[in-house]
Amino acid sequence: MKNLSRLFFVAVLVASFSASNAQDKNNPWAISIGANAVDYYPVGEDTPQGDYFDEYFNVDDHWNILPSLSTISVSRYLSDGFTFTATGSLNKIEKFGSNVDATTGAETTNSVDDLSYYGLDGRVSYSLMEVINSKVIEPYVGVGGGYTWLDDSGAGTLNGTLGFNIWAGEQVGLNLQSTYKHAFENSTRKHFQHSVGITFKFGGTDTDGDGIYDQDDACPEEAGLEIFNGCPDSDNDGIQDSKDDCPNTAGLAEFNGCPDTDGDGVVDKDDNCPTVAGLKTLAGCPDADGDGVADGDDKCPGEAGPAANNGCPWPDTDGDGILDKDDKCPSEAGTAANNGCPEVKPTEEVMKTLNEYARTILFQSGKASFQKSTDQVLQAMTAILKEYPNADFSIEGHTDSQGPASSNQALSERRANAVRDYLISNGIAAERLTSTGFGESNPIANNKTAAGRKENRRVEVKLKN
Known part of the structure; x- marks a missing residue:
């Protein structure tokens, strides 16, 4: 005992x-x-x-x-x-x-x-x-x-x-x-x-049963790996879940654990074309023609064209070098100056009519102001010029030989300029018109007769090249 x-x-x-x-x-x-x-x-x-x-x-x-x-x-x-x-x-x-x-x-x-x-x-x-x-x-x-x-x-x-x-x-x-x-x-x-x-x-406690004791386990309630201090790596890509942006899909360390299937540098979750290599600027999609429009959205993937035209080049139907989108006359060859429309020049007949009106312009005697009856003539001339918006004109003033030549020169310049001012004020572009006075230097009739002097006192319209 x-x-x-x-x-x-x-x-x-x-x-x-x-x-x-x-x-x-x-x-x-x-x-x-x-x-x-x-x-x-x-x-x-x-x-x-x-x-x-x-x-x-x-x-x-x-x-x-x-x-x-x-x-x-x-x-x-x-x-x-x-x-x-x-x-x-x-x-x-x-x-x-x-x-x-x-x-x-x-x-x-x-x-x-x-x-x-x-x-x-x-x-x-x-x-x-x-x-x-x-x-x-x-x-x-x-x-x-x-x-x-x-x-x-x-x-x-x-x-x-x-x-x-x-x-x-x-x-x-x-x-x-x-x-x-x-x-x-x-x-x-x-x-x-x-x-x-x-x-x-x-005496050791391992709550999650991963073989790593709670004291040393950074994730004690979630089974993990020793290399990650007990934290899990669900997709086995070598990146623990807490640092893995794609914890359930194996990926690359350079992309924080996310995959890049096509190897274009755009991770799959951000890649609109994850199985085809593409460009970062196009969310991972390719652009075969390099026009900045992804092939999937490009109606002409083999031919460069603007996004505004769905990746296709703008057409030039009339072949005048002006794209249809900018061509006001897409089916008719024209010039850039005329927005793709053909340059329409007044015919000789039109110029003849225009000058018939011009010669009937009446001025106050010795002045550059118009007589009242001349208004209708000037309106008719304005209408003709508006039909040819791409044509340029020169307004020329002439006098007879009575009086000093210097005075006649000055009067012819004022009268030519008065016609030009009228046309501009009624809708003709100023850059289309010039005015010149010739005084008595270019008579078309005999200044010795009254009828001849009347013809010499005139306004002429010339088509500029």
Whole structure:
């Protein structure tokens, strides 16, 4: 009953150690179960004990082994490679060093009655796994203390430990360990305790089950990949969803995860022609004739033309070099000056009629002002000129020879200009008309007769080339 009480006490203390630290790393907890061996011999004492590490591996003569589950440890990772471990163990001591026969010098195992052995120890250990850069073998060193009972006596101990974990996976490993316990009471004696066991790590939380613990998982509630710290890449294009503009369609990093099927530099989601290479300016659609109209909207995709004409060139039906859209006479060849219409020149007959009117213009005597009866003549001339909007005319004034020549010259200029002003004021473009006075220099009849002088006092209209 007494031994069971001690074992129960050990179990309670181990459980209390297991709750002594808060969680702060993936799988921070570990539990180890196994067997232990106690060796009282190689501890630097006189017979029946021996020098330090003397016959350290003499299992048969010195090790006390309880061939059953005899050790249990609970560990809690602290930080930066440090771990706290609480261990409870039991054993039976039957070998306590060795005796040497004084006569023969023969050495025999020093046997004792089955002494009950119980230990409760705590230590802080430091992992050297990163030092040796290994993912499997984890050596560690530790220091701590505890209390050991040997049968009915007990004493505190100062402990030093060297051990190895050999990990078969992320959470399961084989533990090998040797601890030197320096007892502070002779009743317990200093000794070595070796152990071997299986270690199980636990305590990590992986909410989304992606194999990345929540503590290191940037997306703890959404299964993802280790390369993206636990965040998903739904389309497997190497770009995590949170940075992927097209998370459900595999694409390219240069387009933030969006595809460009036709390779034209316009991503499919913005490409109006995603399977045919095209131009960025035309939303990814091609323009075979280079006229700026996408082929799909171009009624003449093989021939350049303006967008206003659906990509087709403007026609020039009459072949006069003026496109139908600008040609007021698209079916009749004309000139640009006449908006595509033919230049209509007044005939000789028309010019004859025009001059018949012009010669009947009557002025006030010696002046450039018109007589009232002349108004109808001028209106008739205006009407004729309007029929030929692209023809230019020269208005010429003439006088008879009576009076000074200089006066006649000036009068002829004023009268020619008066006719021009009238025509302009009645709708004839000024740039189509010029006026010139010739005075008495170009008579058409004899100035010596009244009839001749009358004919010489005239206005003539000439067609300009």
